[in-house]
Amino acid sequence: MQATVITTLPFGSGLDRLLSSTPKRVFWRSSKTGRISSSSRFLSRRRPLAQSAFGDSMGRMRKSLGRRVDDLAKWFLRFKLVSVPARLIANSSYAWSFISRTDRIRTNRLRDRLKQGELPEHISIIMDGNRRFAWSSNIGRDLGHHHGKEKLKDVMNWILDLEIPYFTVYALSTENMRERPEDELESLYDLYISGLDEIAADPRIHSRGVKVQAVGRLESLPSKVRDAIDRAESQTAGHSNFLFTVCLAYGGREEIVDAVREVATDHAKGELALESIDSAQISARMYTANLPDPDLVIRTSGEERISNFLLWQIAYSELHFTDVHWPSFSKNDLYEALESYQSRRRRYGE
DSSP states (O other), rough: EEEEEEOOOOOOOHHHHHHHHHEEEEEOOOOOOOOEEEEEETTTOOOOOEEEETTOHHHHHHHHHHHHHHHHHHHHHHHHHHHHHHHHTTTTTTHHHHHHHHHHHHHHHHHHHHHHOOOSEEEEEEEOOOHHHHHTOOOOHHHHHHHHHHHHHHHHHHHHHHTOOOEEOOOOOOOOOSSSSSSHHHHHHHHHHHHHHHHHHHHHHHHHTTEEEEEEGGGGGGGHHHHHHHHHHTTTHHHHHHHHEEEEEEEEHHHHHHEEEEEEEETTTSSSSSOOOOOOOOOOOTTTTSSSSOOOEEEOOOOOOSSSTTTTTTOOOHHHHHHOGGGGGGHHHHHHHHHHTTTSSOOOTO
């Protein structure tokens, strides 16, 4: 029995997402009967690529149209007259070159549209899906985390190109530190060390004036990680054009608790009057006191929750959820999130 894999192009996707996706349907020809059969066990349902917290009409239209296109493609692929040319096209370098060129044109046009509108001052990303990416790609867990680290470098460059001054990522939560196996945590610690050292040594970080800082309960991290944080912060301390913040050993509730403790301590010392305690006093004692609140929070990998991230700061932030795993997050995915942001009206309680 000879098997041939045909991967159909997901509607509205970029080339990098296509290359990182698993096969949608497998076809094979029986050596005895010559009959072509297929299996849909590799078929994965894809939810909207651009989905806001409250729904997005553009996302719903994309979902409906994409589903119809996928269903139509699957129906046509039942026939040999279609499946054979499809296999040839799928294996053609010319086809991939055309797709890549088309994808670049689409990305550039989207970028130009974004620059005509108002971009957020502060973007925060919950980088989720490294392990699921590894599982779906049939690679080791640690390699999935490595791909996630490399993706962060790409996204950093895209945000610098858009001249967005504040960029914050959720790298390690306090819950992760309690629940993850010790061997995985050790692997993550080594990854943070190499990632921080690479970012601090990156010539573009220095030429663009990017300051690096880490926030969280850093005292709970191993000393080798704290040393890497110190190196990255000291080597970029003189920069002020952009601020890149990594949340490590971080929890939103823990941050609020620590801020309230500082308020209580200052009041007990007589340095802060009871009637002076307000939200501004608490904000001034948060880990991120030197940052504006995020305008846009992006979470990858399809989970639609905040997971204890910047709970105090995101009261009026716009939320964007995408099904794409973090290592597969593309420039188009970032631009679609920004396009969704620009289409919303921020009311601030109005």
